[in-house]
Amino acid sequence: MEQQETASIRFYTAGCMEFENYSECYEDLTLAQAVDIYKKIRKRNACNIPGIGFELQDPAIPDYSGMHWPLLVADQIDKESIELIPAYANHPLVQNAVKELEGYLPKLQKGTKHKNTPER
Numbered sequence: 176m177e178q179q180e181t182a183s184i185r186f187y188t189a190g191c192m193e194f195e196n197y198s199e200c201y202e203d204l205t206l207a208q209a210v211d212i213y214k215k216i217r218k219r220n221a222c223n224i225p226g227i228g229f230e231l232q233d234p235a236i237p238d239y240s241g242m243h244w245p246l247l248v249a250d251q252i253d254k255e256s257i258e259l260i261p262a263y264a265n266h267p268l269v270q271n272a273v274k275e276l277e278g279y280l281p282k283l284q285k286g287t288k289h290k291n292t293p294e295r
Contacts, residue, residue: 182233184268188212192226192248202230206272210279213247224249229272236262250284252276 186209190198198220201212209227216225227247233240239262245253252273258264 180234182231182235182266182268184229184231184272186246186272187228187230187243188216188225189228190216190220190225191223192228192245193224195228195243198223198225206275210276210283214283217250226253227276229269231263231266231268233266233268236266239263246272247276247283250280252280 185202186204186206187195187200187202188204188209189195189200199216201209204212206227213225213227226245226249228243228245230243231240239260244260244263245256247253248256254273257269257273263269
């Protein structure tokens with residue numbers, strides 16, 4: 176099998192980002208598909224900290240290619256985790272994914288309750 180010379184990125188949505196296979200986990204998605212599934216999972220089961228992650232395939236960075244890595248956790252883009260891996264932080268596909276996801280944030284965060292906010 177011949178290895179592709181171009182980089183690609185796909186997304187996954189997990190019902191629990193800490194233990195991806197603990198709950199629902201949908202892989203090989205576009206970002207738009209991942210966001211739609213995330214919204215449904217969060218509505219049903221927000222207590223497990225659902226999220227969206229990415230899997231980057233890039234022959235130029237084989238050590239980090241093909242790994243699941245968090246992109247959105249608990250309605251927040253997980254920039255700290257992305258910045259832990261310079262190969263991800265500096266990769267144009269990851270940067271584009273973050274930028275595209277920022278456009279979805281207002282709809283994702285609308286009407287959500289934060290854990291530290293007391294209910295009244």
